[in-house]
Amino acid sequence: MKVKCPKCKEKFDIDKNSHDEGDSVECPECGASSIIAVKKGNFHLEPEESKYDKYEEEFLGDEDYEA
Numbered sequence: 001m002k003v004k005c006p007k008c009k010e011k012f013d014i015d016k017n018s019h020d021e022g023d024s025v026e027c028p029e030c031g032a033s034s035i036i037a038v039k040k041g042n043f044h045l046e047p048e049e050s051k052y053d054k055y056e057e058e059f060l061g062d063e064d065y066e067a
């Protein structure tokens with residue numbers, strides 16, 4: 001199934017039989033990791049890094065800036 005990379009907008013194929021909602025896939029063009037979401041029966045990629053950004057901010061807030 002064709003999906004679009006949320007980062008570089010490249011379209012690429014992912015195998016519907018070996019991937020499912022919530023899986024992480026890597027864009028062959030830019031290498032960005034994306035999470036598969038399913039909308040109306042179609043695969044749709046969402047950027048993975050937005051989650052990591054939040055975790056990182058919380059982590060840094062506790063560890064680095066309090067001392």
Ligand SMILES: [Zn+2]
Nearest residue numbers: 005008027030
């Ligand atoms: Zn990409």
